[in-house]
Amino acid sequence: MEWFTAPDYWLSRLLFQRALAVVYLVAFLGAALQFRALIGERGMLPVPRYVERVPLRYAPGVFHLHYSDRFFAGWAWAGCAVSAALLAGLDSRLPLLAGMALWLVPWAMYLSIVNVGQTWYAFGWESLLLEVGFLAVFLGNDEVAPPVVVLFLLRWVLFRVEFGAGLIKMRGDPCWRELTCLYHHHETQPMPGPFSWFFHHLPRPLHRVEVAANHVTQLVVPVLLFTPQPIATAAASLMIVTQLWLILSGNFSWLNWITVVLALSAVDFGGTPPDTPSAPIWYESVVLAVAALLLGLSYRPVRNMLSRRQVMNRSFDPLHLVNTYGAFGSVSRVRYEVVVEGTADDVPREDSDWREYEFKGKPGDPRHWPRQFAPYHLRLDWLMWFAALSPAYATPWFGGLVERLLDNDHDTLRLLRRSPFPADAPPRYVRARLFRYRYTTWREWRETRACWERTYVREYLPPTRLAGVARIS
Structure with missing residues (x-):
């Protein structure tokens, strides 16, 4: 034919x-x-x-x-x-x-x-x-x-x-x-x-x-x-x-x-x-x-x-x-990010030495400029964005993430940009906090060289140790 x-x-x-x-x-x-x-x-x-x-x-x-x-x-x-x-x-x-x-x-x-x-x-x-x-x-x-x-x-x-x-x-x-x-x-x-x-x-x-x-x-x-x-x-x-x-x-x-x-x-x-x-x-x-x-x-x-x-x-x-198919049927007006932190202190307090885990793609440190990863897909980073929209998105897996951070799990840490703890000294407690992020203005960027400005919103996960992972809120 x-x-x-x-x-x-x-x-x-x-x-x-x-x-x-x-x-x-x-x-x-x-x-x-x-x-x-x-x-x-x-x-x-x-x-x-x-x-x-x-x-x-x-x-x-x-x-x-x-x-x-x-x-x-x-x-x-x-x-x-x-x-x-x-x-x-x-x-x-x-x-x-x-x-x-x-x-x-x-x-x-x-x-x-x-x-x-x-x-x-x-x-x-x-x-x-x-x-x-x-x-x-x-x-x-x-x-x-x-x-x-x-x-x-x-x-x-x-x-x-x-x-x-x-x-x-x-x-x-x-x-x-x-x-x-x-x-x-x-x-x-x-x-x-x-x-x-x-x-x-x-x-x-x-x-x-x-x-x-x-x-x-x-x-x-x-x-x-x-x-x-x-x-x-x-x-x-x-x-x-x-x-x-x-x-x-x-x-x-x-x-x-x-x-x-x-x-x-x-x-x-x-x-x-x-x-x-x-x-x-x-x-x-x-x-x-x-x-x-x-x-x-x-x-x-x-x-x-x-x-x-x-x-x-x-x-x-x-x-x-x-x-x-379809994408972005709705667009968020405000950006929220879940910031995950750990401490080696025996008793977790607000003034403890809380150290932040840095992800490869998702915003974290306001001075860390985003990088190009696509077409490669950072699956954990994407799900962290959904987790910030609603804890319901995180319920199936977020507790597992915290458990593995408390255990300094090698495979999990490979998904991150940086862990603040040495391989042989995992944190005693891990917590998560919700922040509002916004882009800096041109003036703010010239003064600080930070692309983000962030504001604390609320606790996302209370300090948790390996014996039992708390519920996110």
Whole structure:
């Protein structure tokens, strides 16, 4: 069938596949380096306990069959190796069926991780990586031109990512309709980046222009993805520019990066396509069958988008094949941070020698300027932002974090920027306090070189020792 393939998109496919392999590599690397303290056998939310109460059919994956920290580490590092092989183009050197099988491997491996990751993996970009990764299996390699149907499905994902985010904003916080959300967003976003302070201090009229442009990019431009070229390329290119702007303004894991990857698949880069034989009948049949399945599964995400009670970042099947997306339906006006401290004193008093634990990404020391981590995902730092919004977000795991700090747990301390206690002398007590943070003004920054100013609000967790972790309040 001549209509089945689009030879002109050979370079788009190549860039998409190599860029997606990078995202996979970052995801597996993060899992390998962070899992022990988070979901390991002695982690805050151990996988063995989770698989005991959640049946395999609700969370399919290899860890229902066997789990040990050594096995998980090998699994994650193997995922890194497969991702690196795909980045090097191994799939293009294999027969078509073998290349498809190779792309299926990281999808299945990461699905196993996400389905036992619990709250640490409850982010929209996890499902997005799995949905996009599944489509990549059927995009083919150098033995066949890119199939039109899969290219369409990739645009369909991109449409839902952008349009869903646009709808959730218009239905959510009034500041999006009033064009004022960026008066607050750069200061209150989960993990500011090195340029967020400067973005916050842009003139307010420019912030209003940014919000208006965002609405156009998310509510109008996505429709143009399904128009003829060069309009579709222009629409995808505008999305890429917008995502790069967001990448500069904050640390949103690989959400923006994988959106760029998706947009690359819609860009017609031109050039003379290589000669490829006609697609095999079996390949056409498989692609069309998968497309029919995914379009059928799109019913619930579409119904969610059209609903007045639209929800963000929901997966409707345990394989994460078709999901719904969205971000920042509401924007906080005030930033709160949980500051964790320990003391070696035998009796904890307000005037004790309380020393602050420093996290890698989340704000702590007002003089510590934020760093760029995305697309790498600092899972503990992100959950600490949620914990500051409400103790309910922290209930499942915060007590486990405190216990491990009191024990100077090596794997937990590796997730931090700095522990104030030597490895052989853990603290006697740990406490947590809630602070209000705000960006300093230009004048304050020139005088103090601090990017934050913080004010004590209340106790978050009273002084706690290893014998029993108190409840957070």
